[in-house]
Amino acid sequence: MTVLVLTSEEDVTADLVVARLNGTGIPVVRIDPADLPGEVALSGEYVNGAFRGHLSAGGRVVTLEGLRSVWVRRPGVPGARAAAPSGWLTEEASQAFYGMLRGTGARWMNHPDAAARARHKPWQLHLAQRSRLPVPATLITTFPQAARDFARRFPDLVVKPVSGSHPQEPPRVVPTSRVAPDVDFTAVAFGPTLLQRRVVKRADIRLTAVGDRILAARKAVAPGAHPDDIDVRFAPSDEPWRPADVPTPVAEAVHRYLREAGLAYGAFDFAEDLDSVWWFLECNQSGQFGFVEMDTGQPIAQCVADWLAGEGPRAPTHPHDPQGSMRMAP
Amino acid sequence: MQLFVLNYARPAEQLEVSTPYSYDCGLQLNVLPGGRIAAHDHAVMREFGSTTSTAGSKTHFDD
Numbered sequence: 001m002t003v004l005v006l007t008s009e010e011d012v013t014a015d016l017v018v019a020r021l022n023g024t025g026i027p028v029v030r031i032d033p034a035d036l037p038g039e040v041a042l043s044g045e046y047v048n049g050a051f052r053g054h055l056s057a058g059g060r061v062v063t064l065e066g067l068r069s070v071w072v073r074r075p076g077v078p079g080a081r082a083a084a085p086s087g088w089l090t091e092e093a094s095q096a097f098y099g100m101l102r103g104t105g106a107r108w109m110n111h112p113d114a115a116a117r118a119r120h121k122p123w124q125l126h127l128a129q130r131s132r133l134p135v136p137a138t139l140i141t142t143f144p145q146a147a148r149d150f151a152r153r154f155p156d157l158v159v160k161p162v163s164g165s166h167p168q169e170p171p172r173v174v175p176t177s178r179v180a181p182d183v184d185f186t187a188v189a190f191g192p193t194l195l196q197r198r199v200v201k202r203a204d205i206r207l208t209a210v211g212d213r214i215l216a217a218r219k220a221v222a223p224g225a226h227p228d229d230i231d232v233r234f235a236p237s238d239e240p241w242r243p244a245d246v247p248t249p250v251a252e253a254v255h256r257y258l259r260e261a262g263l264a265y266g267a268f269d270f271a272e273d274l275d276s277v278w279w280f281l282e283c284n285q286s287g288q289f290g291f292v293e294m295d296t297g298q299p300i301a302q303c304v305a306d307w308l309a310g311e312g313p314r315a316p317t318h319p320h321d322p323q324g325s326m327r328m329a330p
Numbered sequence: 331m332q333l334f335v336l337n338y339a340r341p342a343e344q345l346e347v348s349t350p351y352s353y354d355c356g357l358q359l360n361v362l363p364g365g366r367i368a369a370h371d372h373a374v375m376r377e378f379g380s381t382t383s384t385a386g387s388k389t390h391f392d393d
Contacts, residue, residue, distance in 0.1 A: 009353035009360070010353070010360070012368055012369045013369070013380070015367060015368065015369035016369045018358055018359055019367055019369065022357075022358075022359075058355045058356075058358070059355075147334075159334065159335050167336065167339065170341070171341070172336075172339040172340060172342050173339065173340055173341075173342045174336065174339045174340075175340070177338035187334040187337065188334045190331055190332065190333045191334070191335070193333070193334045290369070290375065294375060
């Protein structure tokens with residue numbers, strides 16, 4: 001039984017896992033769906049009440065029935081590197097590729113349906129609340145007056161993109177940023193705006209969940225750090241990530257979150273406040289982990305490899321199907 | 331007409347970095363010129379930020 005890894009060639013984080021799988025002797029096929037059609041080819045037939053299919057790439061051929069698990073890491077868009085790419089070809093290639101894979105019964109990390117839903121930050125906040133994780137007061141609005149009212153109730157705010165994505169024309173980044181108390185909110189009318197009470201933090205927490213394993217790392221706010229340096233991704237700091245113990249209520253809430261989300265993998269970001277409360281910020285269903293592993297020595301890649309190599313129950317056909325995701329609960 | 335949140339945007343670093351490793355189709359891994367697996371060389375990974383939380387942000391926003 002083969003592990004199928006969907007990612008780009010330059011994804012060295014995936015390399016950490018592929019190398020470990022190679023060490024176990026479990027067959028691995030790594031492909032980028034962007035190379036379909038072309039370097040990646042597929043075929044599947046539905047005949048006499050049965051399905052038979054196979055994928056080939058880089059001289060390797062794998063039967064779809066022989067897939068043990070599928071790791072959706074950093075896949076390109078199907079058809080993107082075709083000789084004549086088009087939106088229509090991408091849709092055709094996506095439907096063929098992911099449609100066949102959905103029928104294989106392989107375990108997913110993460111299932112595309114669960115992943116698509118889990119990317120929505122408003123839904124993440126909703127699910128975090130349901131899971132009993134502390135969530136900072138948050139407003140998402142296009143009403144300038146609602147923003148003004150919110151700022152009166154919570155004078156110390158940050159703003160961040162709703163989607164978490166960065167604008168590309170021209171290429172820009174939008175770090176989580178502090179909002180001045182006297183700011184003009186008129187432009188809130190031009191697009192959904194996410195405002196959140198600033199957590200006065202003493203550390204950032206990255207909690208990586210792999211199946212039923214959770215590994216947390218803590219990066220202390222550097223002494224003398226400027227209070228406007230909110231976003232740990234962009235704030236200058238020499239502080240390393242260090243392993244951290246996970247409070248039991250947080251661990252239980254994280255398991256509830258993953259179970260309901262139907263996720264086998266999630267990278268949670270928390271802000272630890274001055275009272276040691278971990279405030280939920282977001283859960284990246286395909287978050288990076290190499291930088292944490294390098295600093296902490298935590299065996300995240302090994303956990304991912306173990307999960308992908310596991311026999312476990314077959315994956316759900318729907319994120320709420322208990323077979324694929326319930327087993328991750330302790 | 332600029333969105334409120336874009337008041338806080340800053341130009342993305344457009345660094346055309348040439349990494350010292352390349353993808354080996356046979357191994358299905360990125361390797362350094364000497365054949366060592368690039369991901370196992372922490373110095374290289376740190377220098378090129380290849381596994382950081384902003385790596386791949388242009389095409390993937392799940393960091």
